Amino acid sequence: xxxxxxxxxxxxxxxxxxxxxxxxxxxxxxxxxxxxxxxxxxxxxxxxxxxxxxxxxxxxxxxxxxxxxxxxxxxxxxxxxxxxxxxxxxxxxxxxxxxxxxxxxxxxxxxxxxxxxxxxxxxxxxxxxxxxxxxxxxxxxxxxxxxxxxxxxxxxxxxxxx
Amino acid sequence: xxxxxxxxxxxxxxxxxxxxxxxxxxxxxxxxxxxxxxxxxxxxxxxxxxxxxxxxxxxxxxxxxxxxxxxxxxxxxxxxxxxxxxxxxxxxxxxxxxxxxxxxxxxxxxxxxxxxxxxxxxxxxxxxxxxxxxxxxxxxxxxxxxxxxxxxxxxxxxxxxx
Amino acid sequence: xxxxxxxxxxxxxxxxxxxxxxxxxxxxxxxxxxxxxxxxxxxxxxxxxxxxxxxxxxxxxxxxxxxxxxxxxxxxxxxxxxxxxxxxxxxxxxxxxxxxxxxxxxxxxxxxxxxxxxxxxxxxxxxxxxxxxxxxxxxxxxxxxxxxxxxxxxxxxxxxxx
Amino acid sequence: xxxxxxxxxxxxxxxxxxxxxxxxxxxxxxxxxxxxxxxxxxxxxxxxxxxxxxxxxxxxxxxxxxxxxxxxxxxxxxxxxxxxxxxxxxxxxxxxxxxxxxxxxxxxxxxxxxxxxxxxxxxxxxxxxxxxxxxxxxxxxxxxxxxxxxxxxxxxxxxxxx
Numbered sequence: 001x002x003x004x005x006x007x008x009x010x011x012x013x014x015x016x017x018x019x020x021x022x023x024x025x026x027x028x029x030x031x032x033x034x035x036x037x038x039x040x041x042x043x044x045x046x047x048x049x050x051x052x053x054x055x056x057x058x059x060x061x062x063x064x065x066x067x068x069x070x071x072x073x074x075x076x077x078x079x080x081x082x083x084x085x086x087x088x089x090x091x092x093x094x095x096x097x098x099x100x101x102x103x104x105x106x107x108x109x110x111x112x113x114x115x116x117x118x119x120x121x122x123x124x125x126x127x128x129x130x131x132x133x134x135x136x137x138x139x140x141x142x143x144x145x146x147x148x149x150x151x152x153x154x155x156x157x158x159x160x161x162x
Numbered sequence: 163x164x165x166x167x168x169x170x171x172x173x174x175x176x177x178x179x180x181x182x183x184x185x186x187x188x189x190x191x192x193x194x195x196x197x198x199x200x201x202x203x204x205x206x207x208x209x210x211x212x213x214x215x216x217x218x219x220x221x222x223x224x225x226x227x228x229x230x231x232x233x234x235x236x237x238x239x240x241x242x243x244x245x246x247x248x249x250x251x252x253x254x255x256x257x258x259x260x261x262x263x264x265x266x267x268x269x270x271x272x273x274x275x276x277x278x279x280x281x282x283x284x285x286x287x288x289x290x291x292x293x294x295x296x297x298x299x300x301x302x303x304x305x306x307x308x309x310x311x312x313x314x315x316x317x318x319x320x321x322x323x324x
Numbered sequence: 325x326x327x328x329x330x331x332x333x334x335x336x337x338x339x340x341x342x343x344x345x346x347x348x349x350x351x352x353x354x355x356x357x358x359x360x361x362x363x364x365x366x367x368x369x370x371x372x373x374x375x376x377x378x379x380x381x382x383x384x385x386x387x388x389x390x391x392x393x394x395x396x397x398x399x400x401x402x403x404x405x406x407x408x409x410x411x412x413x414x415x416x417x418x419x420x421x422x423x424x425x426x427x428x429x430x431x432x433x434x435x436x437x438x439x440x441x442x443x444x445x446x447x448x449x450x451x452x453x454x455x456x457x458x459x460x461x462x463x464x465x466x467x468x469x470x471x472x473x474x475x476x477x478x479x480x481x482x483x484x485x486x
Numbered sequence: 487x488x489x490x491x492x493x494x495x496x497x498x499x500x501x502x503x504x505x506x507x508x509x510x511x512x513x514x515x516x517x518x519x520x521x522x523x524x525x526x527x528x529x530x531x532x533x534x535x536x537x538x539x540x541x542x543x544x545x546x547x548x549x550x551x552x553x554x555x556x557x558x559x560x561x562x563x564x565x566x567x568x569x570x571x572x573x574x575x576x577x578x579x580x581x582x583x584x585x586x587x588x589x590x591x592x593x594x595x596x597x598x599x600x601x602x603x604x605x606x607x608x609x610x611x612x613x614x615x616x617x618x619x620x621x622x623x624x625x626x627x628x629x630x631x632x633x634x635x636x637x638x639x640x641x642x643x644x645x646x647x648x
Contacts, residue, residue, distance in 0.1 A: 132290045221402075247567065439570050
């Protein structure tokens with residue numbers, strides 16, 4: 001199983017970073033592969049660092065055409081050279097998508113995940129984000145209030161997939 | 163100038179279709195190229211049909227790997243074979259993005275447009291969509307209440323670009 | 325009908341440029357849309373210039389994420405932001421692919437065209453290129469010795485497609 | 487280090503399959519990550535099987551939009567949903583590209599690797615392929631006569647990269 005953790009880069013807040021670290025750690029502890037956007041910043045890096053703290057395997061799907069800017073906590077870098085279009089690869093390659101915090105890239109990933117019929121868990125989302133995505137398509141979206149709760153929901157989803 | 167008109171396919175409401183037709187017609191009347199997702203349904207087809215009613219040039223950026231499912235109102239089909247990742251090409255190729263109605267694909271296009279620093283005009287958007295996108299990044303988003311108003315705003319944006 | 329003219333950028337030889345101009349001109353005279361890689365150099369630019377000399381419609385599928393570096397002879401720029409992966413879009417969007425001269429990018433486009441079952445016409449190709457591609461898959465490849473002959477063969481292929 | 491092993495799917499010959507298995511095994515024994523096109527056939531599957539026989543880590547970059555058709559010997563599937571355009575991701579993500587046997591997809595990968603300035607090792611290549619690629623760009627291409635020799639050359643290249 002591969003769990004994608006998506007979230008803002010430069011715009012990540014402290015609570016997004018700590019939540020992402022915890023999510024990454026729990027993904028690894030469950031024996032899942034962690035998949036992120038791979039860059040050395042924000043939720044991507046924090047989640048990868050968390051997964052490595054628990055000896056997990058981390059995959060980073062990079063937007064650029066080289067590994068420049070790749071997080072040191074990424075084990076395998078996939079170099080797409082296709083900018084934000086790689087966001088679709090992030091979600092297609094994840095069995096469950098967890099969005100931690102919110103930014104324009106994150107919104108595109110949530111939307112592409114919905115389009116691809118992937119289950120999405122929102123954590124650290126604002127009220128207006130929750131209201132919007134639940135009005136868009138209630139069935140794919142689950143809301144979690146912290147990392148542990150998000151992982152518990154991911155576990156239920158993973159079990160229903162296998 | 164190329165104006166991208168994005169919006170739902172199967173899920174388009176009657177008011178989205180009539181608005182999209184009018185948007186396409188006005189895009190053509192302004193001498194702009196119309197760019198859509200190219201499929202034979204929803205906002206994409208209605209906008210292309212509107213543009214052809216005013217002798218405009220219509221480009222369709224298709225998700226599939228052939229022209230099957232392409233609207234008859236598309237003059238030039240760009241066959242990407244990359245599914246929803248083509249949504250990023252839609253916005254990168256548009257000088258202004260007008261979102262008419264809302265669906266998961268539309269949300270991804272609005273978000274990718276914001277990410278790429280493209281101006282976005284929302285028309286026929288729900289209150290929760292407006293609240294969400296304006297909280298995400300107020301400066302790129304303009305709200306219009308009908309096709310003519312959206313085109314007036316596009317004209318201002320186009321003038322500021324050239 | 326859209327005819328793709330592919331060939332080297334910086335590495336184009338004088339005979340490739342004059343052949344590409346002539347190919348573009350003849351594509352336009354036949355009422356076909358010209359599709360190229362869109363950049364302001366080499367075979368792409370020469371073909372687009374040739375097509376515009378005969379009032380054709382020219383589409384450029386750009387590798388970068390903006391229109392910087394786009395040829396002035398391109399009417400509609402498709403901004404892919406995906407580097408050389410856009411070569412697959414070039415061939416999927418062309419009904420017939422004409423390769424004029426040879427470079428690494430051109431080789432990838434010929435190969436992707438074969439993979440996608442698109443007819444390919446080689447003009448200005450070296451003996452080793454002809455020997456190689458004909459050994460790879462003889463049925464998709466036609467050899468032409470000049471622009472007019474390539475266009476004659478394209479006409480036969482276009483007629484067999486429609 | 488990630489080593490990409492590319493080669494034909496359905497069209498692979500028995501000697502391509504045995505060579506690919508051996509290449510995959512040696513990649514794993516050297517502690518490198520194996521990267522392939524991920525499908526359950528041909529050189530992709532044989533290389534992945536070889537790497538797993540030596541407990542290596544295998545990544546598969548799939549062309550489709552789901553894991554259907556993925557080799558059982560792939561540990562991590564990257565689902566691109568972009569067809570043959572994913573060939574560019576294969577080469578961008580590989581530090582060294584080894585082409586084992588030849589097919590249209592393989593040719594596109596060699597060409598895209600040259601374009602991206604990646605070192606390419608050809609093994610089991612025909613004389614016309616060797617002649618063609620060496621005339622195209624002699625400096626990026628190394629010829630090997632068997633799997634062990636290809637890996638020896640990869641080792642030299644990897645050392646020069648780090």
